[in-house]
Amino acid sequence: MRKIVIAGNWKMFKTQAESQEFLQGFLPTLQETPEEREVVLCVPFTDLSALSMNLHGSLVQLGAQNVHWEESGAYTGEISGPMLTEIGVRYVIVGHSERRQYFGETDTTVNLRLKAAQKYGLTPILCVGETKQQRDAGETELLIITQLEKDLVDVDQTNLVIAYEPIWAIGTGDTCETKEANRVIGLIRSQLTNPNVPIQYGGSVKPNNIDEIMAQPEIDGVLVGGASLEAAGFARIVNYK
Numbered sequence: 001m002r003k004i005v006i007a008g009n010w011k012m013f014k015t016q017a018e019s020q021e022f023l024q025g026f027l028p029t030l031q032e033t034p035e036e037r038e039v040v041l042c043v044p045f046t047d048l049s050a051l052s053m054n055l056h057g058s059l060v061q062l063g064a065q066n067v068h069w070e071e072s073g074a075y076t077g078e079i080s081g082p083m084l085t086e087i088g089v090r091y092v093i094v095g096h097s098e099r100r101q102y103f104g105e106t107d108t109t110v111n112l113r114l115k116a117a118q119k120y121g122l123t124p125i126l127c128v129g130e131t132k133q134q135r136d137a138g139e140t141e142l143l144i145i146t147q148l149e150k151d152l153v154d155v156d157q158t159n160l161v162i163a164y165e166p167i168w169a170i171g172t173g174d175t176c177e178t179k180e181a182n183r184v185i186g187l188i189r190s191q192l193t194n195p196n197v198p199i200q201y202g203g204s205v206k207p208n209n210i211d212e213i214m215a216q217p218e219i220d221g222v223l224v225g226g227a228s229l230e231a232a233g234f235a236r237i238v239n240y241k
């Protein structure tokens, strides 16, 4: 049985005070949530500690948005696996397209970060996906197969989540057609040695399209940006029908 993982990616949003306010609205809505759904909040580093204390005992797991491959060292601006696990972080997003696009993340560094996350006891959420230009040129399949091939070298597929995030669907309101997302996720699964890796869809997931997305047989969850910032909206997503 594949696990369902519903994750919010807050990106660079919410101060600590704002994150507490979110929790007050969000946590009570989880009473009806089926226990087998894993709910994860991937938040800015400054929100992690306080959220960790407040999430204790709830169904929600804590996630970070980056991890370095070394245990410690002279890497200004980076964060290590032990620093995250010590405060109760369980998941970490690796290889998000915004990191690849704006911060020079490559398949080589993505691979290093994935292995380090696992080494220090975190479950990485690996993001893959094509640009609009690549899709229009018919390169989607090749791009995704290549990303997986490079990113997953020596990565343990028993402790991994993958998110298919077509870049053109991120923050645009332009959701990938659900059948097409299902098809690409099936392709991703066909490249894995472990067929039970949960594979999420990400890109303009909203309360009004979540039911249709989760009805697709290959899709095991979602990675939600903008719509995870608002408690009632994210609650509707987590409690999809």
Ligand SMILES: O=C(CO)COP(=O)(O)O
Binding pocket: 009, 096, 165, 169, 170, 171, 172, 173, 202, 203, 204, 205, 223, 224, 225, 226, 227
């Ligand atoms: O990048 C995303 C999640 O990682 C998706 O963002 P949006 O849900 O805002 O499109």
